[in-house]
Amino acid sequence: MRGPFALAVLVILIALGLNSFFVVDEREKALVLRFGEVQQVRTEPGLGFKIPLIDIVMKYDDRILSLTTQPLEITPEDDRRLVVDAFARWRIVDAVKFREAVGGGGEQIAKNRIDGILNNAIREVLGSVPSTAVLSDDRTPLMNRIRDLARREAASLGVDVIDVRLTRTDLPEQNLAATYGRMRAEREREAADERARGAEAAQRVRATADRTAVEVTSKAKKEAEIVRGEADAEANKVYAEAYGKDPQFFAFNRALQFYAQSMKTQTSSLVTQPDSLYFDYGRFLRSIGENPGPETGAGRGSASAAATGQ
Structure with a gap:
């Protein structure tokens, strides 16, 4: 029996020897407890x-x-x-204090405690600011305040809250429809205001353009009338000088112009007496055509030439 007994004792001693050692991984912290008291911190x-x-x-x-x-x-x-939810990053920094705070529950109890701390910090920080600050794109100052408050509260657990981020900030479902309707009404009112301001600006531009066009047209007409009046005055001056030099030729020329205007179309008709002044130069032209020659004189030759040009 000594052989089996010695073998059993040897096995027990080997098991006790192996149970006397433990390995701490680089991703872990370890506490050695003896009757519930901490003996080592690794x-x-x-x-x-x-x-x-x-x-x-x-x-x-x-x-x-x-x-x-x-x-x-x-x-x-x-x-x-x-409605707000968030996520946090945390780490165990004091294993002894962590053990005293959570007991044998370990990390799950710590998560429950940290969750309550975060909820209280979120309520305290976000309850002190308007909703526009919570819904804005830049919420970093708010998240930093929540992190600092949660870090102070979680220090008693032996953990460090490294970071806190708000992942969602929405309205409750029962308020979404009313909020969207109010937002839509505000946007429609802003759009109506913009359209009204645009129509007012367009009206001002059109009025300015119309006034400018009237001013430019009036100025152009004024200048045209001045030019036309000066031209008529110059023409009348020329006519007056010509009439002063040869009144008969001037009257003859005006008669030719009158004939040209009165007989402009092929359907023109004229009803008058045979001894009317209208035929004075007509008979004169006809007499020139019937009796051409030097006896007509210089004036008559000029008249004939003018009649031929007409």
Whole structure:
């Protein structure tokens, strides 16, 4: 029996020897507990020693952990309800304090405690600002305030809240339709105001353009009348000089112009007496045509030439 007994003792001693050592991974922290009291704190990776069957090793994750909160309804400063949720990054920094705070529950109890701390911090910070600040694109100052407040509260758990981010800030479902309707009405009112201002500006532009056109047209007409009057005056001057030099030729020329205007179309008709003044130069022209020659004189030759040109 000595052989089997010795073998059993040897196996027990080997098991106790193996149970006397433990390994701490680089991603972990470890506490060695003896009857519930902390005997060792291992924060560095490596091989540790404990008393078998008496000491207990508690290991905690040394990495940065995440926590996502449940949707939370808050009331900002302007009494406009919002639904908010967030996520946080946290890490165990004091394993002894963490053990005292959560006991044997470990990380799950810590998450529940941190979730309550975050909810209180979110309510306190977002409840002190208007909803426009919560719904704006730049919420970094608000998130930093929530992180700092949660960090102070979570320090008693032996953890450090590294970062807090708001992931959603929406209106409750029952308020969405009314809010969207109010936003639509505001946008339509702004659009109507813009259209009214545009129509007013367009009317001013059209009125200015019409006034400018009238002024330019009036000025052009005025200048045209002045030019026309000066031209008529010059023409009358020329006519007067010509009439002064040879009144008979001037009368003859005006008669030719009158004939040309009165007989402009092929359907012209004229009813008058045979001894009318209208035929004076007509008979004169006819007499020139019947009796051409030098006896007609210089004036008559000129008249004939003018009649031929007409």
